[in-house]
Amino acid sequence: MWRRCVDHWPLLPVLLLFLLLSGTENVPTAGAAPQPVPVRSQLIVPAAGSYRLPVIQPGPRGMVLDSDGRDMPLERYITGRVTLLSFMYTYCTDATACPALFSTLNALRERLLNAPALAHRVRLVSMSFDPANDTPEAMKNYGGELARPSQSLRWHFLTSRSVERLQPILDELGQSTSVQLDNLGRPTRLYYHQVKLFLFDQQGRVREIYSPAFLQPELIYRDIQTLLLEAGTAQTHAAVPADRRRQAQ
Amino acid sequence: MKFLPVASLCLSVLLACPVRADETCNSPYMANLIKGQEDYVHVWTLGIKGIGDGRDKLVTIDVNPASPKYGKVINSLSVQGHGDAHHVGFTEDRKYLWAGRLEDSKIFVFDVGTDPAHPKLVKTIDNVPAKTGFVGPHTFYALPGRMLVGFLSNPRDKGGATGIAVYNNKGDVVASYPNPTGKIGDVQGDGYGYDVAINPARNAMLTSSFTGYDNYRTDLDKLIKDPAAMQKFGNTMVLWDFKAMQPLQIFSTPGAPLEVRWSQSPGDNWAITATALTSKLWLVRPDANGRWQARDVGPIGDPASTPLPVDMSIRADGKGLWVNTFMDGKTRLFDLSNPEAPRQVYEKVTGKHVNMISQSWDGKRLYITTSLLEHWDLGNDDHFIKLYHWDGHELSEQWKIDFYKEKLGRPHHMKFSAKPAPNVASLR
Numbered sequence: 001m002w003r004r005c006v007d008h009w010p011l012l013p014v015l016l017l018f019l020l021l022s023g024t025e026n027v028p029t030a031g032a033a034p035q036p037v038p039v040r041s042q043l044i045v046p047a048a049g050s051y052r053l054p055v056i057q058p059g060p061r062g063m064v065l066d067s068d069g070r071d072m073p074l075e076r077y078i079t080g081r082v083t084l085l086s087f088m089y090t091y092c093t094d095a096t097a098c099p100a101l102f103s104t105l106n107a108l109r110e111r112l113l114n115a116p117a118l119a120h121r122v123r124l125v126s127m128s129f130d131p132a133n134d135t136p137e138a139m140k141n142y143g144g145e146l147a148r149p150s151q152s153l154r155w156h157f158l159t160s161r162s163v164e165r166l167q168p169i170l171d172e173l174g175q176s177t178s179v180q181l182d183n184l185g186r187p188t189r190l191y192y193h194q195v196k197l198f199l200f201d202q203q204g205r206v207r208e209i210y211s212p213a214f215l216q217p218e219l220i221y222r223d224i225q226t227l228l229l230e231a232g233t234a235q236t237h238a239a240v241p242a243d244r245r246r247q248a249q
Numbered sequence: 250m251k252f253l254p255v256a257s258l259c260l261s262v263l264l265a266c267p268v269r270a271d272e273t274c275n276s277p278y279m280a281n282l283i284k285g286q287e288d289y290v291h292v293w294t295l296g297i298k299g300i301g302d303g304r305d306k307l308v309t310i311d312v313n314p315a316s317p318k319y320g321k322v323i324n325s326l327s328v329q330g331h332g333d334a335h336h337v338g339f340t341e342d343r344k345y346l347w348a349g350r351l352e353d354s355k356i357f358v359f360d361v362g363t364d365p366a367h368p369k370l371v372k373t374i375d376n377v378p379a380k381t382g383f384v385g386p387h388t389f390y391a392l393p394g395r396m397l398v399g400f401l402s403n404p405r406d407k408g409g410a411t412g413i414a415v416y417n418n419k420g421d422v423v424a425s426y427p428n429p430t431g432k433i434g435d436v437q438g439d440g441y442g443y444d445v446a447i448n449p450a451r452n453a454m455l456t457s458s459f460t461g462y463d464n465y466r467t468d469l470d471k472l473i474k475d476p477a478a479m480q481k482f483g484n485t486m487v488l489w490d491f492k493a494m495q496p497l498q499i500f501s502t503p504g505a506p507l508e509v510r511w512s513q514s515p516g517d518n519w520a521i522t523a524t525a526l527t528s529k530l531w532l533v534r535p536d537a538n539g540r541w542q543a544r545d546v547g548p549i550g551d552p553a554s555t556p557l558p559v560d561m562s563i564r565a566d567g568k569g570l571w572v573n574t575f576m577d578g579k580t581r582l583f584d585l586s587n588p589e590a591p592r593q594v595y596e597k598v599t600g601k602h603v604n605m606i607s608q609s610w611d612g613k614r615l616y617i618t619t620s621l622l623e624h625w626d627l628g629n630d631d632h633f634i635k636l637y638h639w640d641g642h643e644l645s646e647q648w649k650i651d652f653y654k655e656k657l658g659r660p661h662h663m664k665f666s667a668k669p670a671p672n673v674a675s676l677r
Contacts, residue, residue, distance in 0.1 A: 042518060042535060044452040044490045044497070051493030054424035056394055057417050172392050174418050176280075176342045192673055194280060194342060196393060209393035211341065213277050213449040219492055244431045 031112050045218055048225030060172035063165055064127065064158045065145055067140035074169060077125050077156055079204035082227045083106070084220070085125040086197045087175055090134050090142045096212070097141035097195050102126070104197070104215055105155075109146075111221060112153055121202075122229055124155040129170075130192050131160045173198060173206070201227050250325040272610045272665055273565055274510065276391040279450050281343045283354070284610045287665035288313045289323075289365050292634055293348045293659040295620055296331030296525065305334040305350060307359055307368055310650065312665075313615075320636070320648035322655060324367050328357050333466070333623045336662045338389025339397060340418055340486030344372070347396055347663060349386035351465060351622070354378050356386055356398075358420065365666035372420050374530055380403040381414040381423045385460055388444050393429055394418055399445040399456065407462035409481055410440035413494075429487060429496040430454065443481030446509040446520060447491055450637065453541075454491040455520055455533060457506040458483020469625040482526060486533065488541050500543035502531050508560055508646075512567035512588070518590055521546075523572060528552035530570075531589050548590050550574055559621060560605045564612050573603045575621055580606065580644065597644050601631040607663045613639055619652075620659035632659045 010094060078085060084105060091100035105124050112119040126143070127194045128134035136159055141146055143157035160166040173196075180190040197215065199208040208214075208223050272283050290312050298306040309324035332352035339346055344362030349355070357373040378384050385401030393417060400411040412427040429438035441458030448454075459465070460482045464472060472478050482505045488498040504527030511520045519534035532546045549572055550556040556574035563570050563585070570583045570591065580593040580603060606617045615637045620626055632652045637644040652660050 040450050042539065044492070046490050046493040046495070050492075051495065054415065056423055057419065057421070143415060174342065176344070181672045181674055206394070207397075211278050211393040214393060216449075216452065218453060222492070 043216065043218065046140060046222060048222045050230040051226065051228070052198075053207040053226060055224060056206040056209065057203075059206060060169045060198055062169045062172075064160050064169075065131075065136050066209055067143060067157050069136040071161065072158075074158075077123070077158065078200045079125045080202055081154075082202060082224055083123050083125055083200040084093075084224075084232075085127065085200065086131060086144075087129050087170070087177070087193065088126050089128050089130045089191055090138055091189065094193070097193070098101050100212070100215070101197060104217060104220075106146075107217055108151055108220060108224075109155065111217075112224075116152065117126060118187075118224065118228060119188075121155040122153060122224060124153070126155070126157050126170075128159040129166070129193060130189075131162055131166055131190060134159045148199050199223055199227070251327070254675070258668065267600060273513070273608055273612075275339065276341065276397075277447065277511075278341045278393055279339055279343060279387055279391045281667075282414055283609060283665050286313060286668075287609060287614075288316075288464070288668045289666045290572050291306050291337070291346060291359075291365075291466075291666060292618065292635070293334050293337045293362065293369065293662045294652065294660050295334045295623055296327070297623075297658045299654060300658050302327055303331060303658075304328060305328075305562050306658065307348065308652075308660070309340040310634065311366075312362060322657070326359070327372060327385065328370060328421070331658075333513060334658075334661055335622075336387055336389060337664055338396070339391055340383060341391040341508070343666075344572045345418070347398075349398070350664075351385045351387070351401065351462070354384050354386055356420075361666055362669075365668065370564060374420050379415075380410075381425045383411050383414060384534075385411070385465070387442070387459075390447070392599055394398060395423060397445055400442050401459055401465065402462035403424040404608045407424060408604075409442075409458070409461035409464075409483055411442040411461070412440075413442065413456070417449075419452075423462075424494070426492075426494050427653060428458075433496060434500045436485065436501050438487065438496070438499050439483055439485050441485065442509060443483065443505075443507055444509045446511055448511045448518070448520070449491075450654055452491050454489040455509045455511075455522075456480050456489065457502075457509050457522055458485050459505050459525075462569075466624055471601060472601055472625075475629075482498075486522065486531070488533070491577055493521055498541055500533065500541075502530075502543050504529070506531060507558070510561060510570070510645070512564065512585075513565055515568035519583070519656065521561075521570065521588060522592075523549060523558040528556055528558055528574075532588050534588075542596050544589075546589055549593075550577065550579070558669045562606045562608045563610070563613075565610055569612070571606050571615065573599075573606045573617065575602050575604055576627075578602050582617070582619060584650065589638060593642075595642075599635065599644070599646075600630050600633065602627045605660075605662055607665070608639075609665075615639055616663050618660040618663060620661045623659075626659060634660050635662070 036135040086101045088098040137156035146155045177193040179187045292308040304327040307526045308506045333349045334352040337348040346359045346361045354377040354480040356374040359368040361368045362597040382564045383400035383615045388399035390397040396416045414425040415423040430440040442461035481647045484503045486500045491601040504524035528549045533543045533554040549558045558578045561666045572581045578600045580599045583591040635649045636647040
């Protein structure tokens with residue numbers, strides 16, 4: 001019943017819109033009043049920080065392989081920074097699936113790099129569906145320069161040691177995947193999978209899930225800003241003693 | 250038979266034709282729309298005392314013409330008790346079907362992905378009012394990883410003020426949002442709720458409004474003789490910033506606006522609804538200044554005779570709209586080529602009373618059921634599901650299953666499913 005790409009939505013106009021808007025934002029700071037965002041198109045765009053993203057579910061636990069082949073807890077890659085994570089496989093050629101997600105993430109990366117105050121508080125993670133073919137070395141090659149630790153916005157390219165290690169992570173996140181069989185019923189290298197992008201807060205909780213219908217880069221950017229503002233407010237709040245908070249109120 | 254993956258290989262076609270409806274009225278976030286022949290229709294059915302086991306049930310019908318069981322009930326899965334079974338909705342991966350009932354506000358989650366011919370009940374959510382603050386789960390609208398639920402009422406006064414809740418796919422409440430009761434602009438919110446429908450390309454969500462528990466659980470004959478009760482119907486629609494879940498505008502749409510359908514045609518930016526009590530079609534779209542407006546664009550039948558438009562199904566290209574009117578049992582087709590001026594082009598009496606209507610993606614097959622609400626159904630035993638074929642000119646009945654003779658109950662909401670494709674396997 002699964003197919004290689006589902007929920008298709010016209011991404012190109014969205015990407016064009018995103019490119020038009022790139023570099024024009026004012027980066028909000030924690031505690032600043034949200035500024036209304038002019039409607040530049042018929043897309044309704046809320047101001048960052050003017051809304052709350054509810055916690056959808058806790059983040060998954062499990063062990064993954066980094067691109068140097070080291071066993072690492074997944075938690076390390078979904079906590080501490082606001083994280084965008086997607087599942088992919090390196091040889092996916094469906095332009096509306098993994099490559100579209102990659103393009104979206106890359107465009108967001110470029111935009112975030114223009115706002116260094118945000119960039120160092122955000123990370124990107126691409127994790128393979130295919131532990132057999134997507135080895136750590138393959139993931140490192142796939143990531144290329146983007147995967148270099150010296151990049152100011154970290155992008156991790158992860159895989160797993162086995163399907164047994166991977167499957168609970170997929171199940172926990174509701175990321176459906178299946179393998180296409182050939183005429184003799186043998187597995188091929190093609191995957192049918194849902195196209196999803198997960199947004200984690202700094203506590204590693206899932207705060208938004210984007211499918212192709214939701215892949216509005218402008219809104220994803222607002223969501224990142226909103227989570228960072230929330231974290232900033234929480235930090236500010238935590239730094240002020242409770243009695244002083246009461247006085248201030 | 251056309252299996253789903255066959256359709257899925259036509260990626261360029263899918264990209265050009267964003268999906269947003271039934272098969273044609275499913276959530277735009279839902280995967281695996283069936284664009285070929287559906288194999289099964291699942292019917293969420295009200296249990297009626299004295300009819301079979303009297304319990305609410307999910308009835309599965311084989312609807313593939315190539316099957317020896319074509320047009321037959323192949324499975325009936327009863328749940329505990331009965332409580333005004335009403336609407337259903339798939340999760341975004343189409344593996345699970347959420348089904349609500351309006352009397353006790355329970356939500357049943359069925360696994361329809363593993364073996365769609367034999368659904369399994371996997372979860373019952375029985376603390377809905379306590380967890381959400383609302384009563385009467387009506388619309389189930391898939392979002393990635395979660396389910397948006399539109400409600401009809403509240404547990405405090407059982408009136409029409411209600412809201413929306415978001416569940417994750419594990420069945421936990423993520424958030425709930427009351428419908429607006431204050432003024433936005435010049436329009437006073439009534440807080441009532443019914444349907445929800447989202448246009449992801451605009452980040453726009455529309456909600457409509459019906460009536461509260463006290464009214465929908467009162468016998469219709471008694472209700473219409475109670476002027477005070479008849480004042481307690483929703484008269485508004487609300488446009489929301491979906492991302493922020495914040496109401497932006499309230500529209501005055503008198504007479505209980507019910508189902509909301511966004512046009513699925515690429516580039517379109519409008520939705521249509523029907524007001525049940527005033528029998529009118531309303532168009533919601535931005536004006537030349539970008540300000541959203543709701544406008545009465547024409548009657549459905551003769552409003553003076555209260556035909557009571559209930560369910561409707563928009564064509565995949567947005568050019569046509571099927572509307573069922575409950576009181577006269579008619580199925581009507583409107584030409585929506587110009588949505589500002591819908592034009593009725595066909596009608597047929599399809600039952601003594603009819604409610605739900607679901608069409609196949611290609612618009613060639615229409616399934617019709619009869620039950621509206623446990624206490625509003627008319628005093629006859631004409632409860633069925635029928636399949637009609639539409640050739641562009643005429644509806645022709647293919648088969649009918651009498652739900653009373655089959656001792657099933659009263660059929661309400663329908664959803665389609667398909668057999669798992671033979672050329673895929675689980676991850677390993």
